[in-house]
Every structure is written in C-alpha cells, then in structure tokens.
Amino acid sequence: MRTAKLSLVLRQLRDHGPRSRARLATELGLTRTAVSALVAELADLGLVRAAGVERGGMGRPGTSVELDGAAVCGIGAEINVNHVAVIALDLAGNVVAEHRIALEAHKLAVDEVLDRLVELIERTDDDVRASGAHTIGVTVGVAGLLDRPREVLTVGPNLRWRDVPVGSELRARLGAAYPVSIENEGNLAAIAEAVPGDPNRQDILVIFGEVGVGGGIVAAGRLLRGHQGYAGEFGHMIVEPGGRRCGCGRVGCWETVCGLRALLDGAADPDDPMRDPALSLDERLAELNRRADLGDTRTIAALDAVGNWIGIGAAMLTNALNPSAIVLSGYFAEIGHHMRPAIEEHLLAGVLAPQAGGTRVEFSTLGFTAAVRGGAAVALEPVFDDPTLVAPPRAAALLGGDR
Template sequence: MIHPIRHGGTDVTYMALVPPNSQQEMRQRNLSRVLYAVADAGPVSRASIAARIGLTRASVSTLVEELLRAGFLVELGPGRSGGVGRPGNALALTGLGPCGVGAEIGVDHLTVCAVDLGGRVRARAVDETPNGEAGPDSVLRRLSSLLDRVTTEAGAAGLRPAGLAVAVPGLVARSSTKVVRAPNLGWVDQDIAAHLATAGLPPLPLTVENEANFGALAELWLGDQGTPRRDFIHVSAEVGIGAGIVLDGELLRGTRGFAGELGHVPVQPYGPRCACGGSGCLEQYAGEAALLRAAGVSVRGTGGRSAALERLRTRAENGDDGALRALKRAGRALGIALTGAVNLLDPRSVLLGGALAGLAPWVLPALEQELRLRTATQGAAPEVAVSAVGGDGPSLGAAHSVVRAVLNDPLPYAVAH
C-alpha cells in the first residue's frame, strides 16, 4: 500500500553536525556528503570532493567506489583535480536509476514531473481541467492517469520512481497524507493515500504537503544559486494565497503543519466573507478571482483564468485605470498582510510567486510601500523580489524532496546486483 514518509527540508550540512550513533550511520552520512558534493559542483574529481567535504582522498575514493557500484555515480573523462598533479576522472550523478516524482493539485490544473538525481526534469505532464467542483475522487483518478504517463516515460528513459510527493492548495496534517481542508477545492478530511490506492497507483512512498511549502523549498534548493537565500517568505499567489516560510534554511511548518496560511490573514476585519468562514481575508482582495473582478476582467471564454490574467496584464501595460487600481489594491493588501509576518519573523526577503508574479511591475510598488510604512524598525523592510522558480515551483519542490531523500540516504535505493 501507499504509505506516508517525511523527507523534504532536511539539509546535508545540518546532518553532518549531528553526531552519528554508529559506524553505519557515519558511513551513510559520508556517502550522502559525497553525493551532495557531486550534485553541487559536478562533474568533479575525487580530489575536489575530498577538499570540499574535509575527508581524506583515500576515504573519498572508498566511498566513491561504493557509489559507483550502487549505480549513483558515473565516471566521465579527466576533470578538475582541485590540487596539483594529474587530474582524475570526473564524477557525475547518474541519469539513470532513482528519480523523484512530484505532483501539484491546483484549483484549475494538475501537473506531474519526474526529476533525476542531477535535478533534470525528464518527464512532465499537465492536465488543465478545473478541479474546484470535480470532487476528490475524480481529481485523483485524473492525477493517477498523469502519474502513470510520467512514470512510464521515465521508465523508458531508465529511471524508476523512488517516491511520490504531492502539493495541494490546503491544510495538510503534519506527518500525514490527510488534507484537513482545502477551501478552494471544497475538500475536507481527504486522505490522498487512500484515494490514490483506490485509483490503482503502484506502491510508492508518499509525501503530501501544502503547495506553498513545496514552492518555498523549490526556492531554497533551486533559486538564485549565486547568493542562496536561507531566510525568506515565499508567497504563492494563485486562486488562493499561501506562504512558505524558510528560516535559517529550514521550512517552518507549525505544530500541526498549518503554518503559512497568508491568504486567510484579515486585512479588513469587516470585509467580504471568505470561503474559509472568515471575513476580510487577503484572498478577497488579492486572490485571482477578486483581482480579476475588481479590474472588470471576465474569466469566461477561451483560455479561462490564464487568458484572463493575460488580458489584465495587457490592460495594465496600456495604462487602463481600472486594471491599475485593482493591481494597486492587491499590492496594498499583500503588504498589509505580510507586515505582521515580517515584524514577527524578521526575514531577509519576501518573494512573490504564482500568477501574481507575472503582474509584479504593478503589484510590487504598493506592496513595498506598505512594508516600508509598517515595518517596526525603520529602514529594515526586507528585500522584495519575484521568485526565481516560476509557476512550476510546487511540483519541482515536490519532486526534489524525493530526490533529496535519496541523496540523504542512498543505499536503500541502490541498484540490485
């Protein structure tokens, strides 16, 4: 059967700081450190790996040979040695064997992708059928069909799924596969594992996580590699608005796993009623439906929401007053909602992702102004920028969480000999 397993968010640097309980655990961690060194700097020589992780060349050679036999690494031609002498053979992560499968259940789309150990997307499928009124059985049957298509394509390329991670737009009970509530899907107390098992999905380790959290992890792992961010709030703005919070390189989930529900922070206590049961929530001012309604843009017709958002962007570019007012209002509401989180958590950055990222030129000025006005310490407002990972952040974060589970503890996923 499908069973829950927790992995995303573990960092190999943190792992190295925890004293091992046994020789076997030390070996596991050193194998992981070698894989991460190759992932970060590859193709790379044994000598360079030894210099990066602080082990002797002899120790690294022993670990590398084990990883080569297990099918995680491949040898290329001569590469950088990291020191004097003749360069050794460069090592790279294999393009075969274990892969991570990530899926996103959006309000109006499904996305599934397979990512190899080197981080390359090797298969991808999208279903743009709206899910808001379809019900979980129908949605998860279609998701199962996409999963079958992607895993078949990945298998033809020599890959085998090491696990499945699913991003959902709602509250997920910590360390479970249960969606407690997803207002924009109309779901309450739905167990993803049970539904997928009923749909006939082959057994796979399964993680279910809020889509904003997986988007934040994608930003942490795949974002600006020149100056990696380790303290930020990643805003995922689609039909709903969520936030993934990363502090000191770790995802903040909260006691029950419900941290980051930015869309249901009230910005007008007596404002419009929200699907969550509250009033004046941020989603009623900056969610896609509210934004399009305020701008007078209809979602009816060819293309649905995506086309409507493109029409809104075109109107803004042409200086349409209604569009500009709606976008400014959304930016102000976002700034007000984020102020509390910024004053409480003191992040270095606020990153705007999802559909609103494409409207950033008109949303960010008002957002930044509110943060400057309301941040408790004058002149200490965080950097505000557009997310580097784009709209595929949740599915990529999901897939990479599985990949990192393999890199953290590779031998259970080794090729059988």
Template sequence: MITSTTGPQPADFADVRATNLAVVLRFVREHAPCSRADIAANTGLNKATVSSLVADLIDRRLVRETGLTENRVGRPATMLVLDGSPYAAIGVEINVDYVAAVATDLAGQRLLAWRRSFSAGESVNQGVANVAAIVRRVVNRMAKEERQVLGLAVAVPGLVDVQGAVRIAPNLGWRDADIGGDLAKALRDPGFSIQVDNDANLAALAEQRFGGNAGADDLVYLTGQMGVGAGVILDGRLRRGGLGYSGELGHVQLDPEGPACRCGRRGCLEAMAGIGAVLRRADPSPAEIEIELEEVVRSARAGDEATLATLAAVGAGLGRGVSIIANLLNPQVVILGGYYVALAPWLLPPVRAAVRDGSIAPQAGGCEVVASTLGHDAAALGGAARVLDSLDSGRLPGGISRTT
C-alpha cells in the first residue's frame, strides 16, 4: 500500500479551534502590540472568531490587553501583547564538562541561565542525577515566581532517535540511554513534558527563534563543541531524517589521507576542524579546553604565525564541510556555534572562501556563514524554544473550555 504525506491533511473541524488558538498566539508573539483587527486582517480569520479566540487566550493568561490603543478611523482598538507571566519553558544542555539550564517566558525572554560543571565520563545515572538536581532548582525558582513550567527539553551531544532515546553520545560515553524516562523518575513525574534531543538540533531551533537570523526558513547550525554536529532546518522545520540521526557532519570524511579521527576513521571533519585541530592535540581534556582556547585567541590576536596557520587550516577544513552543506542543502545561512564563536575573526574568512570556491551555485547559492550570537547556552535556549514550539503547534496549557 502506498502511503504518502505529500498532500494536505484533512482539516478536522474539531482541531480547527486549537489550531486557530495557536495561530493567534503566534501572531501576537511576532507582532505585539497588535489589535484584534490586525489579527483578523493578517490571518484570514473573521473578526468574531478572533474575538472569541483572544478571549480564550486571555482566560489562559497567554495574552493580555495593554492600556495602549491604536488610533484608526473609527473607534480606537485595544492592543494585545503576550502575557505568559504564569508560565516558563526550561531547556537544559548536557555537555562533556558542564550542564547548562535556561528558563524563558513565553516571549523567549531569559528568566535565568545557570551552568554547573560536570565531569566527563560520568555514568548515565550520575548524569541524570546532576540534571535532575539543576532542574529541581529551576522549577523551585519558577514556583517562587508563581510560574507553571510548560515543559523541559534536554540537549545531548550525540545520536538521539526520533523517540528521544540517546543511542550513542560518544563524548559522554553513553549508549542506549532513556534520559527522558530516567529524568521523569528522578523528578517524580513532575507534571510537565520532558523531551530529549540532539544538541545541534536544539541550538538550530534557538537560532531560528532568537538568533541573528531568526525567521530564516533554511538554516544550518554547527556545534563547535568536542564534536561537530549540524542542526538542519529546511522549509521552517527541523529535519531529523528517518530515525533522527541527521546532521552528523563531524564524521563526514573530507580527506581519505587526512589525520586520524577519534572515531577510528581518517580525515573526518572533526579531525580536521574540531577543537582538537584548533588546540593541535588529538584528545584535549574537556576541563582544559576553555583555558587553552583563550590562549589560542591571545596568540592569534598577537599575530603568532603558527597559531594563524593552524586557524587558517582549520578554517579551510571547516569551510569544506560548510561547502558540502551549501551544495547539498542550499541554506540561507550556516551559523557557527560553540568554540567557533571565539575563533570567528580568524575562521570566517577561510570558511567563506572555501564555501565560495566549493559551491557549484553562483555566490554559493546565497549561503552566508556567520558566528552565533547566542553564546554557549544556545542548545539550552533551544530546549526552551522547543517547548515554545509545542505551544505554537497547538498544545496549549489547560483544556479548551470555551466554544463558539
């Protein structure tokens, strides 16, 4: 039997209201302050429906009226903004040497951003206990602010399948771990959803929602952590592939004769342009990376020739990787994150040159390469973004009590 998802889905009238609530919520998020008439004019929904939907969103404290009015012909319109004061979204990133946590309100404003050190090589149990401890503190803080937690999404550097199971996280030494289930147990079924995703995927969501290229439909984010992964957004959505393992750029082979990679192959992008290549050592200690990286930046600023040559070589390798993405996916922008941000002044010129030279489309198909402006908690912030995405796709807190 042929089944296909190319065509439209049936517009089930029972879902129409939930969908339209989400449409109005998203419009207010993006265009606040705005009036009910603005919403009607821009969404194609009629005014009576918009009024009813807005009343519902006000009941749920997702939207509120401001004192402001807009002067138009006829009577003035009351302006709406996001409320969301009773809600929070939480994102957590587990990395080799730290756990980062971010909480945001509905508009994506950071309510807190915490980080605690984390020892590489911890067992899954220890890791989950660490994450649970930081999440408990975040939830308590939110409770003090009288905010209900809408959900938690956890970023893990590794292969995470579409169900959220961690298949392999090589730099953590984890395999086949049900982090989400374990966390739910550790948090004693906290009453909010817990999602687990790849770190690059979540960072890409953060860029799409909050970054310097927010709103780009075709965007790729590259993590520059111990590993190099890609979060691929095409046509406005994360593309995970069949099992959820998309974005594994780090082990794309750039040169069959290249340096040995930790994965056992040769000439992988990670071996040629990962943090090990930057620091000129095969297996840098996670705890030392930030200190050594500062040293590299200092040397580069001072014009040290060996350092500049190393960064030029890393940039050339990274650029070849980005040119593969440009040729294969034609994104509008590729965003370099993590450790690459601090090195951007030296990496961006050779990366851009390699992309230009390696792309078959004129002007690299319009593909720009930039450094992330979201800092080191991009993946954690992306966890919060994923929770907000769930809201945007219609999973609103509380039941739908009103009907029209």
C-alpha cells in the first residue's frame, strides 16, 4: 500500500507538473499529513524536490514540489538501418548523455552491430555515473518484427536480420549491470510521443519514416501491441499491388512508395551528389529542404508524390482506428512541411467520416530521437511503479561507485 501511494504521488508530478502538498492531497484523495510524509520519503530517495511557491486559491501559499530524479537515469538505445543511437534521460526527462554512430547495419555482421551498440551503451552509462547518477535500466529498440517473450528479432527486412536473439546477445555483452529489455523501435517512438497528462496525445498513431516505415498505436494512453505483439507494422500494408518489391519480399508495401528510398529515387539520379553514401541522413534531408525551398521542380514533385502516398496510407489507418492525431516522425517530420498539403488532401479525401473524423496531422518535434527517448522512458517506468527501487542517495554513497 505504501509503495502504491508513493507511485501515485510520483506519477501525478510527472503527468501534471509541480504541485503543492495540499493540492496533491486534494487530487489524490489523501490527507495532507499522508501526502507530506510521502513527499518527504520521495525527497529522501532523491526523486522530488522543492519547486517554489504555489499561489492561488484560499489560504496561505504552499511550497510546491516537482520531480527531481537527477540521481537516476534510464537509457534508451536503438538499432536502425543507418545508425545505432543511445540516450540517457533522468526521471524528469532531461538529457544526461547522448551518442549516435552512423553505419550501414544491413551490410555488417550482426555481432559487429551489437558490439558497436554496446560500446555506446557503456559510454553512456559512464557519462551517467560521471554526472553523479546511476542507470536503473536499458531498453533497446530494434527495427522489425520482435518476438517479445523470447526477445528475438524474427524478421528485420531492412536490417536483413532473421531470428536474432537480440536480448540474450546484449545481456551476454553487458553483464548484469542493469536490467535490459528489448522492444520494437516503432512502439518506443509511439511511447515517446504519447505525452503523459496531455489529453491530445492519448489516442494517436505514430508513423515513423526512415528507410522503412513503422510506428505504434496508442489508445487511451496505452500502447496497443496486438494479439502477438506485432501491431504497428504500417509499412507493410499493401497499397500498390504490382508495384515495387519490398525488402520483406512482398510487392507494393506502403514503405516502397513513402520510405526514404522512394523519395531519394524520385528526387535525385543515382549520380547526384545527394546519393553519396558518405552523406549522413541529416545532410541528405537538409539538401532536400534546401532544394525545395529554392523551388526545384523535381524535388517538389518527389515530395508531393511521397506526400500523396503518406496521405493515402494515413487515411486507411484513420478509417480503421480514428485517432485524435497522426504524428509523423523520423524523416517525415524533418521535411514534412513540404508534404503537408498533399498529406492532408488525401487524408480528407480518403476518410469516410466528415473532416477526417477529427484526426489531425502533426509532426514530431523529437526528430530521430523518438525511439531512444521512448526506450529511456520505458527503462524508467519501474521507478514510477515502485519508487523504493531507488536507494536513498546516502545509501548509494556508502555502496560506492560499483555498477
């Protein structure tokens, strides 16, 4: 019961921001004495701190409290076709460390990719400890179909991986320093976009575009996984029968017409400098934006064509699920302002309900960090479930800096 009440207070501060003890007591249906004791315990754990004076209402102003949590971090990591990336967030969502390496994962051995990721995770954990915090857990997102109970990537079409036991391989490399969990990267991106406490982000579809296209479904604030955990593989809806062959082996998948490869094929010839493998993804997107801003007709036509297909697919999903918002992430967010008119036109035309059933098109502000941020949030979730998992700072000091 005590743990549950500590969790209630901590989640209320996460979801709704700083609050006085009196306000917390009213919102949670607890006595002020009980809340004061809970806040004191959370402060002793290093998870909350004083946040100034809360004014308004009757009586004397109260001192508000807010999440602190600088002593504990969650690490999110990602294996994608073009990169591996890692981020560490503290309990309040602040970035403590961040690392990313560009690589062509589909051209490398699985062991090499995993080794590079582990190097980044260990470097990030070193940064966390140097900041005076400790890592509570690591969640790794992978691109492809994941058998979550076994933590095996069964099919990664664009990585060209099959039946890779990602969970056991990473644990063997990392040891028992902290809990490690594995998740689909699209699901992690969706978790990052479903902002706790924001009523406009509780029923959303997140569509993440890079070489492949994936995403996640959030319904009533909870991730929808599906019967066997494979929900969200939007990129493999068949939208163009007889079209281009996909990396999954089928023909006409959505990602063949709106993935990054489709855009680059439409915007630039093979010998165009923008197709140089040495260019990073950010550099390629910056060049696409530059050309579109200058009015280059071929670039604009390619963006319109991809925007049309995004809108067609988004309409299919909206007819089925009627989200409050479709959040476009990954490369879609970086150049989406050029595609918005085409996307919205086809969304409105393709949805049966008036005004697309109230579904809005939004662009992520998280860039390519959505999946790793979602991973860090998942890694921190056990602390919100049971704040006593975190040793008080004084006890941690006695234990020393051991992992």
